[in-house]
Amino acid sequence: MTDVEIDWPWQYSFPPFFTLQPHPETRSKQVAAWKSLILTYCQKTKTYLIDVREASQFSLFNNSTINRKLEHNVIISILSELHKTGNAASVDKAKNRWEIYWHTLEEWASMIYEFISSRGMQNTVVTLYELMHGEDTQEEEFYGMQQDVLIKALKVLEGAQMRDHIGRRCSRCKVF
Template identity: 45%
Template sequence: MENHYTRSRLKLGRVAEMSIENPNIEFPWQFHFPPFFTLQPHAETRAKQIAAWRSLVLEWYGATRQSKVDVREAGRGPPFANATINRRFPEEGITAVMEELARTGHAERLDKQGYTWAVHCGRTIDEWADCLLSWARDNGMSGTVCTLYELTHGDDTVSCDFHGLDEETLVRSVLRLQQRGNAEFMDFDDNRGVKFF
């Protein structure tokens, strides 16, 4: 049964070519167009370019479950570089994409300089929190303590979007549930978990 917390594929008008680095990602046509890797000077064109990068980055980090981006290093590989056409997006462009993701709640700056960012694996923290809470309620887990490991690596969550989620994003999502009064974050005996309400 397909639920809102189970995996679903994004259909973003992608071409059929798949990434060698991650077979679950289809790059947009722009990825093979050299000007895509140059920050456009015209405001309207730049807005469209950043929107395309935003979609690609959300899909990439959602599928790969990577969460940290260092803008000084990110241009060395996918999704910010395309070795086939010998192009990479500049730091200024990567920063603009991260700022747009932060504006929509999909990323957070981790340092004052703006070099290091946390990308929330394709969703906002609120969306991940809702996903966790829906799963807990649908599976009768209210009042139950689950370890973070069980949530991200357990057999009961294999079909869930949060299975394999990085711990930092998971903790932020659980803390958001705690703020809402839907869960309690627990830290015990070298392990961390959550009690759902």
């Protein structure tokens, strides 16, 4: 996927990590480790979308050095766990495609709001493209963000009455 060097945790080269453990205490530890690993991985590689069907292509779920793969249903159950904390959401009903939010949508929203307010750009119309690929945002974490995720984050702002969404088709927004 990417050339980004990942600092794999010790679990990644521990074969039992790729089998869902039946012992409840062990399993909770294992799932927690997976959750943090997935989020770290996605953050490092700027992955916003994971397709479970193509999971074996991700080095995340497929450690070729010890020849272990994470099963699809296990991936889905871990992603469902992530969903509970607002760090992931399935895009389709079959739960095959998942958006990963290594920052929750609320965190993204407040990040954007801070960016806007720090530049005094309230009440100005900003295009989504500017937010995603603009020169000003190059330093920000949401640079290069996927549009679907960005819109979802902005909708959170909308819900908080801090933003007026003008002309979705024109892909512009205004923050108060």
